[in-house]
Amino acid sequence: MVRLTTTGARTGEKRVNPLVGLLEEGTLFVFASKAGTPTNPDWSYNLLAHLDVQVEFGDERFDAVATPVASPERDRLFAAQVERMPGFGDYEKATERVIPVVELRRKA
Numbered sequence: 001m002v003r004l005t006t007t008g009a010r011t012g013e014k015r016v017n018p019l020v021g022l023l024e025e026g027t028l029f030v031f032a033s034k035a036g037t038p039t040n041p042d043w044s045y046n047l048l049a050h051l052d053v054q055v056e057f058g059d060e061r062f063d064a065v066a067t068p069v070a071s072p073e074r075d076r077l078f079a080a081q082v083e084r085m086p087g088f089g090d091y092e093k094a095t096e097r098v099i100p101v102v103e104l105r106r107k108a
Contacts, residue, residue: 002030003056004104006066009049017043021057021104022081028057028104029069029077036094044100055104062106069101077101 002021005014022029032044047053047066055064069077078101082089092099 001057002028002104004030004043005054005056006043006046007050007052009046015043015046017041019043020081020085022077022084023057024077024080028055028064029081030102030104031078031081031088032100032102033088033091036091036099038095038097040097040100044102047102052107053104055106064104064106067103067105069103071098074098074101 002019004017004019006017007013008015019030022031032040034041048068051066053064053066055062078088078092078099082092088099
């Protein structure tokens with residue numbers, strides 16, 4: 001489980017969202033699935049406006065920069081998440097949008 005703190009795009013207020021993450025080779029990724037609804041979750045819009053985020057993952061808490069992942073890497077990561085958690089495949093089938101994948105890169 002990832003607790004992602006973003007800054008509201010319009011309000012500037014801090015927002016905390018619990019998300020499922022994928023840790024791959026030391027890099028953490030999250031998925032803007034919103035259970036397959038037609039629109040992206042609010043937190044993903046906040047990320048586009050403010051790429052600096054705070055992350056809680058396991059017993060770690062750190063500042064990070066969020067970066068949307070482009071295809072074909074996005075497709076590979078999403079497939080890896082579906083393999084790990086098949087419900088994400090159902091989300092993908094339920095919507096016409098491409099579910100965004102976001103890399104959370106720890107700040108130095």
